[in-house]
Amino acid sequence: MSEVTALSELANFVGKSALSSGDAALTRQTMNDIISRIQPRPVRRTVGDLLGAVLALSARTRRHGRPRTRVELDVFSPAGQRAVRMKLGYHE
Secondary structure, three states, X not given: OOHHHHXXXXXXXXXXXXXXXXXXXXXXXXXXXXXXXXXXXOOOOOHHHHHHHHHHHHHHHHHHHOOOOEEEEEEEOOOOOEEEEEEEEOOO
C-alpha cells in the first residue's frame, strides 16, 4: 500500500461515530454513556465488612481507655546466666 493510497483513503473517511452526528441530544447521550463507563463505581460493602469495622473500632476504644503497660521478661539458663531479655511496650 503506497502513501498516496493511504492518504486518499484518509481523505475519503466518513466518521460513523455518534459523536460526529449533528444531533446535539445524540452527542450528549453518547458522551454520558462514555463517562458513566469511565467513572469508578462504588465498592459494594458486605455485612462482614461492616462487622469487621465495628469490631475494630470497639477494640480500639477498649484499648484507648486502659492505662499504658510495659512488660519486661528475663529468662535465665539453669546455670544462672541471662538467656533472653525482652522489653515490650513504651519506653520512658
